Structures are given as C-alpha cells and as structure tokens.
Amino acid sequence: MPKGERKLPMANAVVRPEIAAIVEQLDELRPKLIESGGEGDENRRIPQDVFDAVAATGAFTISVPEKFGGLAANTREAHAVSRAIGRGDGSLAWVNGILDSGAWVTGLMDERAQEDVWGAAGGIDSLISIVLATTSDAVPVEGGYRVTGKWAYGTGSMHATWSLLGIPIKNGAGEVVDAGLALIPTSELSYDDNWYVAGMKSTASVTQIAEDVFVPHHRVFPLTAAVEGGYLGDNPEASYRTVFIPSLFMKLVGPHLGMGRAAIDFVSSMSERKAIAYTGYEKQADSAIFQSVIAKANVELNAAELVAQQIADEIYAAAVDDYYAPYAKRIEMRAKAGWIVDTIANMIKDLISAHGSGGFADMSPLQRIWRDQATAASHGHILAASGYEAYGKILLGREHDARFVLPIV
Structure with a gap:
C-alpha cells in the first residue's frame, strides 16, 4: 500500500x-x-x-x-x-x-x-455542459473576468443553458496563478459546428466560443484547490465531498458499461437466426466457438461492472469517513477506470468479429455501438495507456514521475 x-x-x-x-x-x-x-x-x-x-x-x-x-x-x-x-x-x-x-x-x-x-x-431543469481545457484568456476586471476563448469539445452544450469552461486565473499583474472553470450562460456564447467524426456523431460536441464575456467572481471555480478537495459550496450530501477528478472520470464510465451490454444484447439476440458463412452452422448459437465468445464477453463485462462498483464504493466510503484519497490512490482509480474502458473496447471488437461482416453495415446498430464506444474510449480522462503508466510508476516508487504523466488527478 x-x-x-x-x-x-x-x-x-x-x-x-x-x-x-x-x-x-x-x-x-x-x-x-x-x-x-x-x-x-x-x-x-x-x-x-x-x-x-x-x-x-x-x-x-x-x-x-x-x-x-x-x-x-x-x-x-x-x-x-x-x-x-x-x-x-x-x-x-x-x-x-x-x-x-x-x-x-x-x-x-x-x-x-x-x-x-x-x-x-x-x-432544476437547467443543464450545464463542461470543458476543463483552458483554451482561453481571462482578463481580471472589477468584480470578475472578461473571458475570450474557444473550447472543444462542447458535448451537451447544444442542450445546456450554462457551460463550465476552463480559463487561466490571473493576478493583478496579469500572471497566470491557477486554472479555473468559468460558469457562463450559453446564450452569451456562440459555436462552431465542426463536430464531424467517426463515432459519437449525435453528441454535437461543437466548439464553443466566447468573445469578451464578463464572468463575475462567484461564477469562477479554482481548480488547483478543487483537485485536493477545496470546494466552495456547503451542500451537506456526501456526494459533494468526494474526490474531484476521480468523481468526474467515473461519470464517463457508465456509458461504456451500457454500450458493452448493448453489444452483447444485440449479438446474442441475432445468433438464433444468423448463420456462420461458409460453414455448416445455420445458427451462430450452435457453434462452440461463438458460445465461447459470448461467455467471455459476459465474464469481461461482469468484471468491468464489479471494478466500477468497487471504485464507486471507495469514493463514497471516503466521503462518508471524511477522508480525501491521496494522489497515489487516485491514480489507482484512474488506472482501473482505463482498464474498464479498455476491456469493453476489446470485448466489442471480439463480438463484432464473431457476429460477422453484417455488423459493419450502416443499418446495423452494432457498428454504431462499436464506433461510439471506440471514440469515447479515446477521452483523455479515461485513456488506459496513461493510467497504466502512471500507476506503474506509483507501484515502483516513482510518484514524482507519475505526476509528470498525470499531474492533475
């Protein structure tokens, strides 16, 4: 430990x-x-x-x-x-x-x-999109900041009435001293409809644009303090005392769990009426190899569900016990989240291969599941490779090096 x-x-x-x-x-x-x-x-x-x-x-x-x-x-x-x-x-x-x-x-x-x-x-129906990247400038003025910038990718912004967007926080001398999130009404933003991608097409994750928008101080959330649990609100529920970055990246795991189950559901449901080309099998479900693929997929997804549940319970337990997990523990959570996503990606590849070439047809829901999950799996917050590297450094006593790989977790 x-x-x-x-x-x-x-x-x-x-x-x-x-x-x-x-x-x-x-x-x-x-x-x-x-x-x-x-x-x-x-x-x-x-x-x-x-x-x-x-x-x-x-x-x-x-x-x-x-x-x-x-x-x-x-x-x-x-x-x-x-x-x-x-x-x-x-x-x-x-x-x-x-x-x-x-x-x-x-x-x-x-x-x-x-x-x-x-x-x-x-x-309660006011929805808030969020982009952490500080691809902007924020000029300190009386009472707040004047913000100008562009933020990709604005998932959910087309449905939101507010957006939390990353900004550099500066002192009076104009020096960057922190990063933050600025809460801005979407009515004060424009957007560039440039979301042309292979997967997650309907998310409309456009680039949001601000031109000299005023943001009062109370709508700016400093991130350095937040990463270590320095929150500004006083809501009493335990869910508002959990670790910051792990709570965010774990919210992106649920969609993968759902897409993994959707892939199994579809391939299994088709197996009783789909043959295996150029073999004697009139039903995929009769093939021992196909049965093994379905069994392996279910075991892998069940394991991913259990790991996700374990992390969720660890996050909750810490909040209840008023304990904020240190960097090393947060990196372990990050590596496990990456493993969940990676496991589901590989599982879907196996399923679409077992299902056959028809799964790549535009009319097949399976190709959309495959594209959507693969696209989502590339998100920096849950990318498996960086999580594994940082956690390996932690396990080998190289936390300083881990912080180079993932400085903010």
Whole structure:
C-alpha cells in the first residue's frame, strides 16, 4: 500500500428507489432509443423528442443538490442511469455523463452560482455542459473576468443553458496563478459546428466560443484547490465531498458499461437466426466457438461492472469517513477506470468479429455501438495507456514521475 494511504471500511453506495425508478423508465424507453440512434447518427443531433423523453425521467438532474429538488446522486447511481441510457444509445449516454458532470461541479461552487443556475429563474431543469481545457484568456476586471476563448469539445452544450469552461486565473499583474472553470450562460456564447467524426456523431460536441464575456467572481471555480478537495459550496450530501477528478472520470464510465451490454444484447439476440458463412452452422448459437465468445464477453463485462462498483464504493466510503484519497490512490482509480474502458473496447471488437461482416453495415446498430464506444474510449480522462503508466510508476516508487504523466488527478 503506497505511503500515506489507508484501508477504508467499504460503504455500500446503494442505488436508491428514486434512482431505480428513473432507470426503470429508461429501460422502457430503450426500444425508442435504439430505433432513433440511426437518425441521430445521420443528422449529427439527438432527436429532440428523444432527448425530451429521457429528460422527463429526471436522468439529467440526478446530481443537482437536494435543496434545489435534485437527488445528489452518488457515483454508483450515476452509473446506473448512464448505463441504462447507453444500452439504447451510446451518444445520448455520453451527453448524460457530461451534463451530469456539469451539475455535480456546479454543486461544489459558490452558493450564488448555484442560485444563478437552479434558483427561481432557472429551476432544476437547467443543464450545464463542461470543458476543463483552458483554451482561453481571462482578463481580471472589477468584480470578475472578461473571458475570450474557444473550447472543444462542447458535448451537451447544444442542450445546456450554462457551460463550465476552463480559463487561466490571473493576478493583478496579469500572471497566470491557477486554472479555473468559468460558469457562463450559453446564450452569451456562440459555436462552431465542426463536430464531424467517426463515432459519437449525435453528441454535437461543437466548439464553443466566447468573445469578451464578463464572468463575475462567484461564477469562477479554482481548480488547483478543487483537485485536493477545496470546494466552495456547503451542500451537506456526501456526494459533494468526494474526490474531484476521480468523481468526474467515473461519470464517463457508465456509458461504456451500457454500450458493452448493448453489444452483447444485440449479438446474442441475432445468433438464433444468423448463420456462420461458409460453414455448416445455420445458427451462430450452435457453434462452440461463438458460445465461447459470448461467455467471455459476459465474464469481461461482469468484471468491468464489479471494478466500477468497487471504485464507486471507495469514493463514497471516503466521503462518508471524511477522508480525501491521496494522489497515489487516485491514480489507482484512474488506472482501473482505463482498464474498464479498455476491456469493453476489446470485448466489442471480439463480438463484432464473431457476429460477422453484417455488423459493419450502416443499418446495423452494432457498428454504431462499436464506433461510439471506440471514440469515447479515446477521452483523455479515461485513456488506459496513461493510467497504466502512471500507476506503474506509483507501484515502483516513482510518484514524482507519475505526476509528470498525470499531474492533475
């Protein structure tokens, strides 16, 4: 066990009935999500009626603080919701994961910022997209900052009323002293519709643009302090005391779990009526090799689910025990998250190979699952390679080198 780390009693972050009810509604919507996935992919937009149907379940507001009518969801609950969406539409699940991240971070901010978003004017249905990259300039002025910049990729921004966007925080001399997130109404932003990609097409992850937008101090969230648990809000729920970066990257794991299950569901369902070309098998399901692929895929996905559950419970247990995990432990979580995503990517490759060339047809949901998951797997927050490298350095006593690979975790 790395120095400074301690073993925590495991607190089971159970999925509450209110969240389970949302998941049940999402399960009922799954046929609609599957059916509309092709349309969203082709039009590069989630159909509005589909988005509205999912929003009506409460799926986008689970991480809003309870005082505003939300459920202050824990990580396992966030997984349950995004997983359920991902079994129908991976792109929509990814949008959910990003908007859920925006809601959770807003719940850590100054109380005035929370009121701006969810108070009487906005209400619980105000959605917040988030981009951490500080691809911008922020000039200190009286009462706040004047912000100019461009941020890719703005997942969820086309549905959001607010965006959290990375900015450099400067002192009076104009020197950069920190990084932060600026909470800006999307009505004050423009966008470049440049999201032309192989996967996750319907997320409409456009580039957002700010031109000399004023952001008051109370809508700026300093990131260096946040990484070590220095939050500004005072919401009492345990979910607002969890480790910052792991809580964010774990919100992106749920969609992968859902897409993995969707791939197994599809390939299994087709196996009773699909032959194996150039063999005597009239049904894939009769083949021992095919059966082995399905068995292996289920074992791998079940293992990924268990690891995700373990990390979620560790995050929750620490918050309940008022313990903030040190860097080494956070890196371990990061490596495990990468393993989950990597495992599901390899599992889907095996499944699409076993299913056959028909899985690559435009009309097949399987090729969309494959493209969406592979695209999402490249996200820097859950990229397996960097997580493995940093964790290996930790295990070999080279934390300083690990901080070079992943300085902010």
